[in-house]
Amino acid sequence: MAEGNRSPIATVRAVSEAEATGKVAAIFEEIRTIKGIDFVPNIWRVLATNPDHLESVWMRLKTWMHPEAAGRTAQLDPLTRELIALAVSATNGCAYCINSHTAAAMKLGLSPEALGEAMAIIGLFNSTNAIADGYQIEPDVRPPVQQE
Numbered sequence: 001m002a003e004g005n006r007s008p009i010a011t012v013r014a015v016s017e018a019e020a021t022g023k024v025a026a027i028f029e030e031i032r033t034i035k036g037i038d039f040v041p042n043i044w045r046v047l048a049t050n051p052d053h054l055e056s057v058w059m060r061l062k063t064w065m066h067p068e069a070a071g072r073t074a075q076l077d078p079l080t081r082e083l084i085a086l087a088v089s090a091t092n093g094c095a096y097c098i099n100s101h102t103a104a105a106m107k108l109g110l111s112p113e114a115l116g117e118a119m120a121i122i123g124l125f126n127s128t129n130a131i132a133d134g135y136q137i138e139p140d141v142r143p144p145v146q147q148e
């Protein structure tokens with residue numbers, strides 16, 4: 001559906017793929033290539049209203065969510081990275097990101113049953129975190145500190 005036939009996607013007019021030039025066009029192409037998709041998602045089109053902001057956020061995302069494309073070796077597998085992103089997105093209540101990371105996780109093989117399990121764990125720890133914070137419980141177990 002053409003953007004003119006529906007409500008705007010954001011509080012600013014997103015940059016269309018057709019009007020992207022220079023740095024924005026290059027980043028849009030990299031997004032499509034690295035993510036293996038044939039469109040530029042809305043978040044990137046909105047960020048493109050400020051090309052430096054687009055570049056900054058894309059570089060951070062590429063570094064941590066697509067580390068091989070950024071020249072680094074990942075310590076976490078792609079599905080784990082997507083599940084972390086989904087947990088944070090659900091906790092923060094970002095519908096855009098929940099949908100995006102759920103779709104990405106399912107593309108990586110996450111089943112509906114496993115999604116339900118992940119959401120149960122996310123909900124559980126949102127609840128227990130709030131309880132522990134509310135009671136101001138002092139930690140009794142701490143991770144070991146690595147010695148050099």
